[in-house]
Amino acid sequence: MTTARTRSAAPAGFRQRLLAGLAESIAERGYPDTTVADIVRLARTSRRTFYEHFSGKDTCFVALITETNGEMIRRISAAVDPAAPWWDQVRRAVGAWLDIATGEPAVTVSWIRDVPALGLLSRQLQRDLMENFVTMIQTLTDTEELRAAGVGRASRPVAIVLLGGLRELIATTIEDGGRIDDVRETAVTTALALLGPRG
Known part of the structure; x- marks a missing residue:
C-alpha cells in the first residue's frame, strides 16, 4: 500500500539514486564523457525521472x-575535538579531508x-563552495584551545591558500x-605551518 509518507519520500529517493548514478559514471568514464543515458542506466530509472529532478x-x-x-x-x-591540542585538531581535520578524497577520488578530482x-x-x-570551506576553516580555528596556543582564527587569505593548496x-x-597517503604528512605539515602560532 502506498502512503502519503512513501509518496513524499520517493522523489528524494530517486534524486539520490540519480546523484549516485552520476558519481558512479564519473568513476567509470569521467564527467565529460558521462551522458544522461549513463546516469539513468546506473540509477536504474528513466530519462523522464531524470528530467523531473x-x-x-x-x-x-x-x-552532486x-x-x-x-x-x-x-x-x-565532526573529526575535530575542539578541546584537543591545536596541532591535533589540525592533523585530524586534514586527515579527515584526505580520507574523504581517498574514498571518492573520481568525484574529488x-x-x-x-x-x-x-x-x-x-x-x-x-x-559558494569556497565560502563554505573558508567558513569551516575559520570556525575550526576559532576555539579556546587554539587561541590559548596563540593560533587563533585563520584569516580569509590563509584559509583560501590552505583550501587551494590541498585541492x-x-x-x-x-x-x-x-596514493593520498604518500602526501598525507606533507599536507599536515603544511597546514600546521600555515595555521600555527606566529612569532
Missing part, C-alpha cells in the same frame, strides 16, 4: 558536488577539474596515479 547533466553535477562538499564539511568538522568548465554555472558554484595536491596526486 534536473534540467540536464550539468545541474545534476552541480547538485554541492551535496558531496556539504557532507565533506560535516565529516571534517571532478570537483576540482570539471566544475570550472561549467560556464555560467561554474563561477557562482565555485564561490591541487589531492588532484595532482590522484591524476598522477599516486
